Amino acid sequence: xxxxxxxxxxxxxxxxxxxxxxxxxxxxxxxxxxxxxxxxxxxxxxxxxxxxxxxxxxxxxxxxxxxxxxxxxxxxxxxxxxxxxxxxxxxxxxxxxxxxxxxxxxxxxxxxxxxxxxxxxxxxxxxxxxxxxxxxxxxxxxxxxxxxxxxxxxxxxxxxxxxxxxxxxxxxxxxxxxxxxxxxxxxxxxxxxxxxxxxxxxxxxxxxxxxxxxxxxxxxxxxxxxxxxxxxxxxxxxxxxxxxxxxxxxxxxx
Ligand code: PGA
Numbered sequence: 001x002x003x004x005x006x007x008x009x010x011x012x013x014x015x016x017x018x019x020x021x022x023x024x025x026x027x028x029x030x031x032x033x034x035x036x037x038x039x040x041x042x043x044x045x046x047x048x049x050x051x052x053x054x055x056x057x058x059x060x061x062x063x064x065x066x067x068x069x070x071x072x073x074x075x076x077x078x079x080x081x082x083x084x085x086x087x088x089x090x091x092x093x094x095x096x097x098x099x100x101x102x103x104x105x106x107x108x109x110x111x112x113x114x115x116x117x118x119x120x121x122x123x124x125x126x127x128x129x130x131x132x133x134x135x136x137x138x139x140x141x142x143x144x145x146x147x148x149x150x151x152x153x154x155x156x157x158x159x160x161x162x163x164x165x166x167x168x169x170x171x172x173x174x175x176x177x178x179x180x181x182x183x184x185x186x187x188x189x190x191x192x193x194x195x196x197x198x199x200x201x202x203x204x205x206x207x208x209x210x211x212x213x214x215x216x217x218x219x220x221x222x223x224x225x226x227x228x229x230x231x232x233x234x235x236x237x238x239x240x241x242x243x244x245x246x247x248x249x250x251x252x253x254x
Contacts, residue, residue, distance in 0.1 A: 002207050004223065004250040005163060007039035007062055007124060008237025009092060009211070010046075019046035023053040025240035029059035036250045037230070038078055039176035040237070044078055051086045062124065064240050065098060068111035080119040091116050092232070094150060095126045096169045106149035112151055117121045117158050124163040124209070124232065125150045127190070131170035139168075140189055147193050159202035163209055165232040173210025173234055180221045180228075187227035199230035216245035223250050 014022060019042050030038050031054075041062035042050045049060050067077035076119060083091065093116065096110035109125070116123040127146035129139045147164065154162065166186050168178050178186075187208045195203035210222050211232030222228055236242040 001034075001228045001252075002205070003254075005037040005039065005040060005207055005209060006211065006243075006247045006250050007090065007092075007163075007165075007230070007232050008243050009064065009095070009232055009234050010040070010042045010237060011064070011097070012043055012192075013238055014042055014046055016046050018194050019049045020053055020237070022240055023050045023059075026243060027054055027057045027059055029240070029244045030059060030247055033058050033247065035252055036143055040249055041090070041092055047083070047088060051088075053253055055087070060086055060089045062092060063088050064092045064095070066091045066093065066112055066116060066121070068108060075152045080115060080121055083121065084119065088121065090122045090124055090163070092124045092126060092165075094146070096128055096167060096172060100169070104229055106146060109150050110152050110210045113162070114153055117161060119155065122161050122163060124165050126165045126167050126211070128167040128169050128172075134168065134170065136206070139186065143186060143190060146191055147190055148197060151194070151197065154172060154198070156198040156202040159194065159198055160205035163207045163230070164194075165209040166190060166212035167232060173213070175213050177213040177215075177218050177222075178210070180218075180225055184225035184227055187225065191227050210234045213228070214246065216242050216249065219246040219249040 039060045039062045063083050067079050093112045098104045113123045129142040133142050191203050207229040209230040209232045210228050214231040215236040
């Protein structure tokens with residue numbers, strides 16, 4: 001059984017003060033949660049504040065990007081060492097906003113994935129098609145290239161440390177969610193690619209999150225799908241109550 005993982009991608013939102021407020025509220029409700037991996041990803045400037053708030057809880061810290069390099073003359077970049085100093089455990093890589101606005105490509109995203117794994121940070125590799133690509137029937141082709149290129153050179157036994165986030169670009173911040181079946185189909189497809197590339201054990205251990213307008217109203221149905229192992233939450237992660245409700249929807253039922 002794969003443990004579900006719910007991560008809040010705060011994007012370019014929240015000051016230090018607001019971060020302390022939101023992280024404290026989330027900790028108040030989920031500080032002891034061990035049934036689901038709960039991750040918050042504030043902006044770089046608020047990582048330290050968030051880290052201090054959640055240090056005595058089960059909540060884990062994630063960053064929204066990371067340099068592929070160790071240190072040196074890379075103006076504006078943040079290294080793995082800087083993140084680890086703040087107890088960051090996860091790092092979102094290749095988010096569609098970075099692919100789209102900052103022209104990040106599979107080659108560089110793959111270098112970051114490999115660097116993160118080498119340094120014991122868990123990558124959350126984001127993949128997903130645009131509306132145009134979906135309408136042209138290219139979803140599988142696009143997602144396959146992003147998954148294969150993004151995970152190139154990863155050791156099969158490291159797949160349990162990797163999270164892939166399937167985020168159809170047309171569903172991000174638009175209020176349009178992929179239906180549970182549409183999402184499940186792509187998640188199963190992604191797991192199949194990983195099986196083909198790394199073997200059944202790796203495919204069984206890899207966690208695949210859905211992202212794109214996930215909210216309390218649709219979380220339970222999405223998270224009930226066999227290949228959906230969690231969520232990467234944008235807008236709904238900025239409000240403690242809705243983030244907490246999504247985590248509750250991910251709790252194992254028996
Ligand atoms: P959204 O964003 O939940 O606001 O659609 C998800 C994401 O981009 O990670």
